[in-house]
Amino acid sequence: MADGLFDQFQNWYEKRHDYARDWKARTGGQVVATMCTYTAEELLIAAGMLPVRVLGAHEPQNVTEPHIFGMFCPFCRDSLAQGLLERFDYAEGVTLTQSCIQYRQTFSSWRSNVPTVQWDYFVPMPNEVQSPHARKAHYAEIQAFRVFLQALTGKELTDEMLREALAVVDENRRLLRELFEYRKEANPKVTGCEALYASITAQFVDKREHNEMLKKVLAALPTRQLNRPEGVRFMTIGSENDDLAFMAMVESVGSTIVIDDQCSGTRYFWNQSKPEDDVIKAIADRYCDRPACPTKDYPVHTRYDHVLGLAKEFNARAAIFLQQKFCDPHEGDYPDLKKHLEDNGIPTLFLEFDITNPIGPFRIRIEAFLETMSDEELF
Amino acid sequence: MNTETTAPTAPEKKEFWRWQENVWFDETKDWKTAKIVTCGIDVGSVSSQAVLVVDGELYGFNSMRTGNNSPDSATNALAGIMDKCGMKQEDIHFVVGTGYGRVNVPFADKAITEIACHARGANYMGGNGVRTILDMGGQDCKAIHCDEKGKVTNFLMNDKCAAGTGRGMEVISDLMQIPIAELGPRSFDIDSDVEAVSSVCVVFAKSEALGLLKAGYTKNKVIAAYCQAMAERVVSLLERIGVEEGFFITGGIAKNPGVVKRIEKLLGIKAMETKVDSQIAGALGAALFGYTLASKKAAAAAAA
Numbered sequence: 001m002a003d004g005l006f007d008q009f010q011n012w013y014e015k016r017h018d019y020a021r022d023w024k025a026r027t028g029g030q031v032v033a034t035m036c037t038y039t040a041e042e043l044l045i046a047a048g049m050l051p052v053r054v055l056g057a058h059e060p061q062n063v064t065e066p067h068i069f070g071m072f073c074p075f076c077r078d079s080l081a082q083g084l085l086e087r088f089d090y091a092e093g094v095t096l097t098q099s100c101i102q103y104r105q106t107f108s109s110w111r112s113n114v115p116t117v118q119w120d121y122f123v124p125m126p127n128e129v130q131s132p133h134a135r136k137a138h139y140a141e142i143q144a145f146r147v148f149l150q151a152l153t154g155k156e157l158t159d160e161m162l163r164e165a166l167a168v169v170d171e172n173r174r175l176l177r178e179l180f181e182y183r184k185e186a187n188p189k190v191t192g193c194e195a196l197y198a199s200i201t202a203q204f205v206d207k208r209e210h211n212e213m214l215k216k217v218l219a220a221l222p223t224r225q226l227n228r229p230e231g232v233r234f235m236t237i238g239s240e241n242d243d244l245a246f247m248a249m250v251e252s253v254g255s256t257i258v259i260d261d262q263c264s265g266t267r268y269f270w271n272q273s274k275p276e277d278d279v280i281k282a283i284a285d286r287y288c289d290r291p292a293c294p295t296k297d298y299p300v301h302t303r304y305d306h307v308l309g310l311a312k313e314f315n316a317r318a319a320i321f322l323q324q325k326f327c328d329p330h331e332g333d334y335p336d337l338k339k340h341l342e343d344n345g346i347p348t349l350f351l352e353f354d355i356t357n358p359i360g361p362f363r364i365r366i367e368a369f370l371e372t373m374s375d376e377e378l379f
Numbered sequence: 380m381n382t383e384t385t386a387p388t389a390p391e392k393k394e395f396w397r398w399q400e401n402v403w404f405d406e407t408k409d410w411k412t413a414k415i416v417t418c419g420i421d422v423g424s425v426s427s428q429a430v431l432v433v434d435g436e437l438y439g440f441n442s443m444r445t446g447n448n449s450p451d452s453a454t455n456a457l458a459g460i461m462d463k464c465g466m467k468q469e470d471i472h473f474v475v476g477t478g479y480g481r482v483n484v485p486f487a488d489k490a491i492t493e494i495a496c497h498a499r500g501a502n503y504m505g506g507n508g509v510r511t512i513l514d515m516g517g518q519d520c521k522a523i524h525c526d527e528k529g530k531v532t533n534f535l536m537n538d539k540c541a542a543g544t545g546r547g548m549e550v551i552s553d554l555m556q557i558p559i560a561e562l563g564p565r566s567f568d569i570d571s572d573v574e575a576v577s578s579v580c581v582v583f584a585k586s587e588a589l590g591l592l593k594a595g596y597t598k599n600k601v602i603a604a605y606c607q608a609m610a611e612r613v614v615s616l617l618e619r620i621g622v623e624e625g626f627f628i629t630g631g632i633a634k635n636p637g638v639v640k641r642i643e644k645l646l647g648i649k650a651m652e653t654k655v656d657s658q659i660a661g662a663l664g665a666a667l668f669g670y671t672l673a674s675k676k677a678a679a680a681a682a683a
Contacts (some may be wrong), residue, residue, distance in 0.1 A: 244601050359477070361519070364479075364492055364494065364536070367492045368492040368494035368495060372531050372534075377671070378495070378672070379528045
């Protein structure tokens with residue numbers, strides 16, 4: 001937008017590797033490539049590291065074929081490509097917290113084949129977080145991660161350091177929710193693209209800097225006027241999505257994306273930790289309690305009501321499923337979640353995403369979907 | 380020795396894929412006495428159509444191959460029919476653009492997607508009993524559900540390639556060196572049913588078709604195998620959305636009985652028949668939307 005309010009977020013997004021290199025040069029800290037938003041960033045931050053989530057580049061690539069199946073999801077393949085192409089050559093470490101088996105392969109190939117990786121760590125978080133044993137198990141895994149980091153750095157990670165890091169991360173979560181609250185309004189003061197720039201950059205920018213930027217934006221928002229037609233209010237649903245070209249196209253044809261259920265958006269920051277005497281418990285439980293990814297949403301499907309609740313709370317008129325091709329967990333949820341939304345008056349559109357997406361054909365689908373909801377008297 | 384030589388002449392390249400371009404208008408009507416004249420322009424990836432609607436009824440159309448830019452294709456398509464019936468652009472009250480090039484129709488008052496326009500056009504051509512539409516276009520394929528007014532209620536498009544579309548049929552036509560209009564009838568001129576080629580990808584099917592020819596298949600059997608594959612592919616798209624009674628096919632492939640009859644056999648449903656050229660459905664729907672919009676605009680102006 002012309003007022004440039006979100007330009008810093010956009011700049012961070014577009015030059016994220018430059019940002020990480022610069023951060024490293026000015027702080028002397030280690031950078032850690034993180035895979036999956038279940039990674040307990042608090043521990044890395046407490047250890048003086050910069051967690052940088054691995055994202056794809058949305059470019060054709062030809063380097064992953066020897067390492068990963070072609071029928072694994074585009075995000076897995078694109079993420080691995082970024083490692084193999086040494087786009088993360090500044091990252092000493094790489095870490096994955098268990099989510100889906102496809103991404104596990106990305107991690108395994110990354111740690112074996114990306115030459116700049118000096119250390120790696122896998123957190124085997126339980127997938128069945130609803131099990132009565134899950135919290136205890138995850139507590140133990142977070143504690144083990146802490147021990148690993150202490151051994152790696154040769155420095156103790158005290159409870160105080162962890163509390164300080166948790167406070168910074170929780171503040172980031174709170175500020176992002178405050179920002180997203182503005183999207184509930186009619187003619188929202190924040191577009192879907194802008195919200196995505198804000199939430200995705202939180203996944204690789206130093207949280208303290210990110211928090212300061214969020215505060216500046218939040219201070220300016222009450223008087224902001226976007227002067228753009230709101231159109232149809234959309235929700236987006238899926239796994240990772242940072243295809244800004246697609247988002248911009250959707251918002252250019254008569255709609256506003258007002259909320260999401262994606263790990264590039266709300267699932268990453270929606271809940272803060274709960275006060276606990278034991279800081280490891282506070283951190284571990286927060287990840288068990290967060291809005292679930294389909295890999296961690298059984299036997300009870302908590303997502304369905306959560307997604308419907310978001311759609312209603314943000315007054316979404318319709319929802320678009322951004323389905324990463326071959327993403328089995330999300331594809332498994334799709335039929336029932338679609339039915340749940342449609343039974344409750346939220347029409348849906350299904351789009352299959354790949355590493356690169358055909359914006360032209362997608363535009364036809366989006367426009368046709370909008371036409372099915374149009375009040376314009378064409379008949 | 381001073382001899383005169385002539386350059387060797389290249390053998391004439393016959394374009395087997397080239398389908399019949401059509402211009403038609405209803406000579407029994409006089410557009411000059413009409414209250415509202417509207418136009419729909421469908422600039423597709425392979426063909427472009429201009430349809431004129433006079434007081435809500437089909438009056439004329441021009442269907443031609445899309446050129447290398449959308450504005451020229453739209454202008455040429457409209458000029459083709461206007462010249463025929465002595466109309467000028469200022470005589471048209473409302474123009475709606477549709478198809479891939481819909482936003483590049485320079486004289487359009489509005490752009491509407493081809494999905495909505497095909498449903499509206501099919502509703503006009505097949506009546507208000509049309510519920511499921513299969514649009515088999517030049518480079519994509521759409522399955523559409525609509526209500527009794529022709530309003531879209533659900534739709535699906537094929538994936539990101541030209542498999543199972545008009546362009547694929549053009550490639551096979553050239554490969555077999557058989558005019559495209561003959562492919563359908565010839566696909567039935569075989570001794571026994573044949574299996575579908577395993578791929579309808581335009582590129583792979585071409586290789587497979589060559590392989591079949593080398594293996595001793597007649598051209599007709601190869602064409603039958605390709606028509607069967609195309610039918611199976613679009614049926615899988617239709618089955619994902621569900622097929623209701625009132626099944627209508629639009630687009631160029633609707634003129635190919637080799638594909639249509641195989642689709643009907645696989646679905647167990649007969650497609651509704653129409654006397655109107657199936658290829659103009661999108662532009663016709665656009666012109667009909669134009670008529671509704673122009674009528675409402677005129678009514679609002681009269682009330683003011």
